[in-house]
Amino acid sequence: MTFQFAPAYPRFYMANQEPQLFYPPKQIPLLVRLVQSITYPLARKLYHFDLTVSETAVAKVKAIDESRLVYICNHPTLEDGIALFALSARVGQLFHYIVAHESFGGLLGGFIQRMGCYSIRRGLGDRASIAETLSLLKQPRCRLVIFPEGGCSYQNDTVMPFRTGAIQMPLQVMASLAKKEDEADLYIVPLSLKYRYSQPMERVIEETLSRLEAKLDLSPDTAEFYPRLRAVAQVVLQQVEQEAGLIPCAEQDWNHRIDRLRNYFITTCESKLGLKPNPNLPIRERVYKIQSLLETAEYQDKYEAVHWITMRLLNFDAIYDGYVAEAPTPERFLDTLIRLEREVFQIEHPQPKAHRRACFYIGDPINLRHYLDDYAADRTATIEALTEQLRQTMQDNLNQL
Numbered sequence: 001m002t003f004q005f006a007p008a009y010p011r012f013y014m015a016n017q018e019p020q021l022f023y024p025p026k027q028i029p030l031l032v033r034l035v036q037s038i039t040y041p042l043a044r045k046l047y048h049f050d051l052t053v054s055e056t057a058v059a060k061v062k063a064i065d066e067s068r069l070v071y072i073c074n075h076p077t078l079e080d081g082i083a084l085f086a087l088s089a090r091v092g093q094l095f096h097y098i099v100a101h102e103s104f105g106g107l108l109g110g111f112i113q114r115m116g117c118y119s120i121r122r123g124l125g126d127r128a129s130i131a132e133t134l135s136l137l138k139q140p141r142c143r144l145v146i147f148p149e150g151g152c153s154y155q156n157d158t159v160m161p162f163r164t165g166a167i168q169m170p171l172q173v174m175a176s177l178a179k180k181e182d183e184a185d186l187y188i189v190p191l192s193l194k195y196r197y198s199q200p201m202e203r204v205i206e207e208t209l210s211r212l213e214a215k216l217d218l219s220p221d222t223a224e225f226y227p228r229l230r231a232v233a234q235v236v237l238q239q240v241e242q243e244a245g246l247i248p249c250a251e252q253d254w255n256h257r258i259d260r261l262r263n264y265f266i267t268t269c270e271s272k273l274g275l276k277p278n279p280n281l282p283i284r285e286r287v288y289k290i291q292s293l294l295e296t297a298e299y300q301d302k303y304e305a306v307h308w309i310t311m312r313l314l315n316f317d318a319i320y321d322g323y324v325a326e327a328p329t330p331e332r333f334l335d336t337l338i339r340l341e342r343e344v345f346q347i348e349h350p351q352p353k354a355h356r357r358a359c360f361y362i363g364d365p366i367n368l369r370h371y372l373d374d375y376a377a378d379r380t381a382t383i384e385a386l387t388e389q390l391r392q393t394m395q396d397n398l399n400q401l
Contacts (some may be wrong), residue, residue: 020252022128023104023119023212025096025136025347031114036089043048043086044270047079048251049195050084050350057362062093064187064365068142071095072139073191074394075147078349081356083193084145085115095147096136098129102295122150132171138188148387151284153318154339155332156194159395160318161282167387171375174368190390192397195356201330204250204353208337215344234341253289254321269306273299276338287313308346315342361397366390 043049061069073084080095087097094116120129136144139148148166149159151347170186178182190399191273205225212232213220220228237257244264248257262283269290270277278286287310293299319339324332336365338350374382 005025008159015283021133022126023101023109023113023117024128024132025116026110026113026117027094027116028098028114028315029094030095032116035115036085039086039089043082043358044355047082048354049079049083049356049358050198051083051360052357053087053090053360053362057360058091058363060142060362061093061189064185065093066141067185067187068137068139068140069093069144069187069189069365071145071189071191072148072166072394073145073193074398075152076154076156076158076193077195077354079358080147080151080152080193083189083360086245086358087360088143090270093143095143098133098146098147101126101292102153121292121295123285123287124292130165133169133378134173137170140179142186143297148391151288154335155318155323156317156335156399157329158323159192159391159398162387164383164387165388168383170209171371171379171383171386175372175375178369178372181215184369186368187365188368188390190394190397191367192361192363192394192401194359194361194401195399196359197330197353198336198355198357201334201354205330205333205337208341208353212337212340212344226324227331229324232340233336233376236340240274240343249372256322258316258319262313262316269309269313272302272306284317286318311348312343315339334397345347359401361401362395 035092040051043051047159071084073080081099096116096118097112099112099117100121102120103112103117118129118132120126127217133144135141137386146166149164150163153160159235167188170188174186175182177186209225209228209232212218213228216232216235217233218231220230220231233254237254238248240261241257244261246260252260266283266286267277270286273290273293275290275293291310294303294310316339319336324336326332334353338353341347341350347390369384371386373386
C-alpha cells in the first residue's frame with residue numbers, strides 16, 4: 001500500500017545508524033500549501049511532467065469534500081508520489097501518504113514527514129503504521145493516499161493485483177464509525193494514473209536501443225524497433241540464466257523462463273538470510289520482507305550480497321512476454337527498455353526519458369457505508385469482492401486513458 005516518495009537512502013546512512021522503526025506524519029499545513037503553490041513548475045523542471053486531469057473529474061471529488069476520502073491509485077513509476085502531490089494541489093486538499101520505510105533517511109525524510117507522509121515496513125507486520133492508518137481514517141477530514149498494489153509495477157498500462165489491506169482497513173473503520181454516527185460516510189476514490197510522452201519518441205527509442213546493443217555487443221540486422229527489442233531481451237535473459245547456473249529450456253517460452261528466474265533469485269535471497277521460503281506468498285511480498293530485514297543491524301553484513309538481487313526481482317516482477325506486442329506504444333517500448341537498462345547498467349532509478357503528461361482518471365467514488373450489510377454478513381468475501389471490483393475498475397479506466 002505504499003510508494004517510494006524518494007530513492008532509498010544511501011548505503012552509508014544504513015551502515016552508520018539503525019533507522020527508527022516508524023516515522024510518523026508531522027504535517028505542517030501552511031508548509032504543504034506553500035509547496036503546493038509551486039508544485040507545477042517544480043514537477044515540470046525536476047520530474048519532467050505536467051499534470052492532466054479533467055474539470056469533470058475534479059468535480060467528483062469536490063462534491064464529497066466534507067467526507068472522509070481514501071484515494072487508491074495504481075503505481076507505474078517512482079515519480080507517482082510527486083504526481084499525487086500535484087493532484088492534491090489541483091483539488092485543494094491536504095493528503096496523507098503511506099510511504100516505504102526506506103525513503104525516510106536523511107533530511108529528505110524529515111521533509112516528506114512534514115508533507116504528510118508516514119512510513120510502513122513492507123513485508124512485515126508494521127503495527128505502528130497500521131495503527132496510524134486506522135487513526136487517520138477516523139478523522140472527519142481524512143484524505144489518505146494508498147497504493148494497493150503495494151509497490152511500483154514499472155508498467156504504464158497494467159494494474160497489478162491489490163493487497164486486501166487497502167480495502168480492509170477503511171471498511172473496518174467504516175463499520176466502527178457507523179455505530180457512533182448515523183450518517184457517517186467514507187469514500188474510496190479510485191484513481192488511474194498513466195504517463196504519456198508529450199513529444200515523438202522514435203529518436204529516444206533508437207538511442208536507448210543502440211546503447212543496449214553496444215553494451216551487449218549486438219549488431220542489429222534491421223532498423224525496426226520490435227525485433228531489436230526482442231534481440232536485446234533474449235541476450236539479457238540468457239545472461240541472467242547463465243549467472244544463475246540455469247540451463248535454458250528450448251521447449252519453454254520466455255514467460256516460463258522468467259518465472260523460473262524469479263523463483264531462483266527469491267529463494268537465493270531467502271537462503272542467504274536464513275529465511276524459510278513461503279511459496280504461497282507473492283514474490284513481491286517476499287522481496288519486501290527481505291528488504292525490510294536488510295535495513296536492520298542484524299542483517300547488515302548481507303546487504304551487498306542481497307540488495308541488488310531484490311531490486312532485480314522488483315524490476316521484472318510484473319513483466320511478461322507480449323506486453324509491447326499487445327500495444328506497441330512509445331510508453332510500452334520505453335517501459336521495457338528502461339527495465340532492460342536497469343538490468344544491463346545496474347541503475348536503480350533511471351531518469352525520465354523525456355517530458356510527459358501525468359494523466360489522472362478519477363473514477364466514481366464508492367461510499368463504503370453501502371457495503372456494511374455485506375461486510376457484517378461475510379467480512380472476508382466482501383473485502384475480496386470489493387478489492388477485485390476496484391482493481392478492475394481502475395484497469396478499465398486506465399485503458400480509457
